[in-house]
Amino acid sequence: MTATTAGAPGAAREGARAAGGRGAEPSAWYLAPALIFFVAFGIVPLVVAAVLSFTTWDGLTPPKFTGLDNWVDELSDPVTYNALWLTLKVIVLSWVLQTPLSLLIGVFTAGRQRYRAVLSALYFLPLVLSAAAIGIAFKALLDPNYGLGHAFGVKALVQDWLGNTDLVLYTVVLVIAWQFIPFHSLLYQAGARQIPPSLYEAASIDGAGRVQQFFSITIPQLKNTIIASTTLMVVGSLTYFDLVFILTQGGPGYATRLLPLDMYLTGFQASQLGSASVLAVLLVLIGLVLATIITRVSGFNRMTSQQEGA
């Protein structure tokens, strides 16, 4: 469980050295309240989850130690693999859908034109809405009887978007995108505003068109932002719970039973909290592994200083 948050420990060391040395250092007790809260309700639960994964517990009677039973059960259960497969599918589909759109919207809203400022105020609105509100709104909006599809008089738009096993996963990915593209656009907007304008000026003097500039200046300059956004998106995909829970409750059948949803339903609907703990441990491990892989592969640690140099 190390080195998942890129560059941070190094930064901590550097800052500590800069601040230290002189006498006025505050006592470490100042740190205690935050540390106690965080350890008690953030770290200890991870340990408790690991312990509970070796017990059988229905939530009412005390947990009974049953060794590896839950692990054997969960790891031989096709539902678990289905959940893993669906989660992977959602991660890939979300990335493919959200990254290009967020990039374009972010770069577009980074422009200083007045109309773009007005548009971006509206674009970022979903940022503040709760997943519960978005889920309920889309559930109504996608309804085959009274949904939005009826507004356009196109038969193809009147579908049981959330009830059709073949469509539902794609529908869910689209609603997730509606909720999260604003956030990723915001990251790209912040990144794009840091690109030195001189690069564009020089390029247009050389006769580079808008499209060419986008591919040869904007995208390379936003490399760090793309990596950061991808990391957040991939790791965040493991936590898509609220929205999917409200939209589909994992159904129809098992069609949208993603890993976090599988954990919730196993634990709190089927009352197998020991087995749910196995899935919780898997969720944490997968999250940490994915975060580590992305930071390693992209060499994010090494590149953090690139932007200043550009």
Add this chain to the structure above:
Amino acid sequence: MAVTTSPTTTRTERPAEQPRPRARRRRDRPNVVGAVLGVVWLAIIVVPIYYVVLTSFSEQGEFYTRNPLVPPGDPTLGAYRQVVESGIARYFVNSVLVTAATVVVTVVVCLLAAYTIVRSSRRFVRTSYSLFLLGLAVPLQATIVPLFFMLGQLDLYDTLLAVILPSIAFAIPITVLVLVNFLRDIPRELFESMFVDGATNGQILLRLVLPLARPALGTVVIYDALQVWNGFLLPLVLTQSENIRVLPLALWNFQGQFSIDVPATLAAVVLSAIPVLVLYVVARRQLVSGLTAGVGR
């Protein structure tokens, strides 16, 4: 950086009649494709919101038959009345309590922690900071089963405190990160000169750090408040009684309760979103800087 920049041409003096022809062309030609796509995306964002607001003003029976994007013939507040009568005020108060308690505690303990992290070089402090940052990568979802167990053991299940305590824990990593990044920019000499003048750490915190850190505190207050206000999973798992229900959970219950009464459900959605929309209008800048705080450095 595949673009070849040619500094010689940029710096050359040009005749006054045609100043920097190409650079100008870029400014003058409006980006039509961009603008059109921008409007398309606007529709994707706005139409669902418009649909929700419009439907919430419709008559229960009428909205099945009309075009969902045409305003209702006689808009009614009936759905809102129904939601208010079913006790949304209670859930609103619960949400305010949970949010306020979480934010106040989080910000106080994190300011103390961030100050220590910036000013101290002890190994223990550095290790703790790494631990906080590790928390950014742990999915909250994974802790609900053990939290359910732990809070049950503590006899806190089905209390507001059961939601508040883990909410604080999960707000700590990002809050510490934002505050540490901000406090690092305060010149060391300021701390030292106050210390030389005989100020204690408590006095430095109150008289120097607190006033200087106000913008960063604004950012974390707004960011944390939004996260807690919108939180759904913790209340879903850790509470049960109606009298301690928070808004997002209430929305979910309204949906079951009103099932076919879609205008009422959507009126509840609109009412629950009003506070955050006000926040969005009033404090968009802080909100945005909070959201991008952990990234793009």
